[in-house]
Amino acid sequence: MIKGLLSVLVVLVAVTSVLGKPEKTPTSNKPEQKKEKRVPQTLSRGWGDQLIWAQTYEEALFWSRSKNKPLMVIFHLEDCPHSQALKKAFAEDKEIQQLADEDFILLNLVYETTDKHLSPDGQYVPRIIFVDPSMTVRADITGRYANRMYAYEPNDTKLLLSNMQRAKKFLKTEL
Numbered sequence: 001m002i003k004g005l006l007s008v009l010v011v012l013v014a015v016t017s018v019l020g021k022p023e024k025t026p027t028s029n030k031p032e033q034k035k036e037k038r039v040p041q042t043l044s045r046g047w048g049d050q051l052i053w054a055q056t057y058e059e060a061l062f063w064s065r066s067k068n069k070p071l072m073v074i075f076h077l078e079d080c081p082h083s084q085a086l087k088k089a090f091a092e093d094k095e096i097q098q099l100a101d102e103d104f105i106l107l108n109l110v111y112e113t114t115d116k117h118l119s120p121d122g123q124y125v126p127r128i129i130f131v132d133p134s135m136t137v138r139a140d141i142t143g144r145y146a147n148r149m150y151a152y153e154p155n156d157t158k159l160l161l162s163n164m165q166r167a168k169k170f171l172k173t174e175l
Contacts, residue, residue, distance in 0.1 A: 045108055046087050047074060048097050053106050057115065060107040064133045067105065070167045071131040073118060074108040082153070083126045089154035096161050103168050121149045128152055128160065130167040141167055 043053035054060035057073070064071040074090075076083035090096055100106055112119065117137040118129050127150045130138040141163045142149040143156060152160050 043108075045076075045078070045110070046091060047108050048091050048100065048106075051097065051101050051106055053108065057107060057109070057113045057118075060105050061131070061135055064105045064131065065135065068133050069103060069105050070133065070138075070170075071105045071107065072100065072164065072167070073129045073131065074106075075110075075112070075118075075123075075127040075129070076108060076125050077110055080125055085154045086126045086152055089157050090160075093157045093161070096157060096164065099161065099164050099168075104164065121147075124148055124151065126151060128163075130163070132167070132170065138167060138170065141170075 043055055044051060047053075054063055054071075060071050060073070063069070076087065078084075112123050118131075119127075120137070120139050127148070128143075129150055130141045132138060143152045143163075144159060145151050
């Protein structure tokens with residue numbers, strides 16, 4: 001029984017190592033362009049490949065608490081045009097990317113969590129919620145809409161940057 005399981009394991013490892021190898025492509029006559037090397041970050045889902053993203057809400061809360069940084073949770077859908085537009089604006093804004101990289105724990109979710117505190121005014125996308133290291137959802141840091149308080153649009157990047165700075169400031173004054 002054990003020998004059978006061991007042989008199946010060896011076969012699986014061999015198959016996955018063969019399938020995981022990149023294909024060799026023929027060299028072209030184009031001159032090589034120098035590109036900045038980046039580690040692929042599949043958890044970013046396009047929101048900032050150079051940023052470190054938590055995989056789960058629980059992991060993000062742990063990082064937030066242990067590093068004493070606020071958590072920014074982005075709810076979105078891959079096929080939502082509003083989410084796609086905000087993602088593009090978020091990824092292209094250098095100030096937001098720098099502040100997110102230096103001072104925040106980041107999590108983007110394409111599904112709802114079981115924590116109802118993360119949807120104080122409903123479950124819609126895109127939605128950005130801030131959580132401080134004491135695990136308190138900052139319901140007071142909102143966007144510009146009364147009916148979707150945590151929604152942002154691509155032209156709201158200045159407001160989002162301001163709210164990120166508020167979340168960071170509250171961290172220092174309240175904790």
